Amino acid sequence: MPKDWYEWHDLYNTEPKLQQRLEIVREYIAYSLNASPIGAIRIVSVCAGDGRDLLGTLENHPRAKDVYARLVEINSNLVERGRATIESLGLAKQIEFINGDATIATNYIGAIPADIAIVCGVFGNLADEAELNRLLDNLSFLSKKGTFVIWTRGHSNGIAYSDNVRKILRTSGFEEVNFKLTATQDMGIGIHRYLGENLPKPKEQQLFVFSGIPSKAR
Ligand SMILES: C[S@@+](CC[C@H](N)C(=O)[O-])C[C@H]1O[C@@H](n2cnc3c(N)ncnc32)[C@H](O)[C@@H]1O
Secondary structure, three states, X not given: OOOOHHHHHHHHHOOHHXXXXXXXXXXXXXXXXHHOOOOOEEEEEEOOXXXXXXXXXXXXXXXXXXXXXXXXXXXXXXXXXXXXXHHHHOOOOOEEEEEOOOOEHHHHOXXXXXXXXXXXXXXXXXXXXXXXXXXXXXXXXHOOOOOEEEEEEEOEOOEOHHHHHHXXXXXXXXXXXXXXXXXXXXXXXXXXXXXXXXXXXXXXXXXXXXXXXXXXXX
């Protein structure tokens, strides 16, 4: 069992579920980049980990030069690793890795509204459905009409939690672009488009509460 979120990332080396999830998330990021009009592409990543989903995609993507991204992550070791990757890719002028609290609205100022919002490994670490609704509602601060939102939700105890996420997204002003289950069948990965308008001021400073712990990560 991982003792912290840094150790949790080691599971990417051994767990097929996480490896397949990463592959699909990268596929969706590449899809969103390909679908973006000519010009700058703004990206935010909420609870970014070490940023391997976005950075691994940009490594080989022709639109990498157009990307302006802000990744927000609270674990300083993960941020350090992500920053080293950014340097090695020569993207330091375009990509900021903030060591801070991704639940706080001010940490996104200057980087939003985003064209692509990556919210992976977050929905399963919220207390309940009310908290998911709150986060989805507050995405109107990070997003604008047409923003791609890429998300993941693990299943457990035979419960397909991603079904409920898709249902809630449908009724909360998001249009599904694609959804896939990992081959392991216990992790859902979705890409939706936000249909609403950007909210220039946040409804509340705290956009959501991240309450998950690494030993029980979903
Ligand atoms: C399940 S991991 C997902 C990491 C990454 N998005 C991925 O999919 O590989 C959850 C991440 O959220 C980070 N985290 C937890 N609370 C946070 C907060 N309040 N602000 C920013 N990051 C947070 C953890 O440190 C961890 O890296």
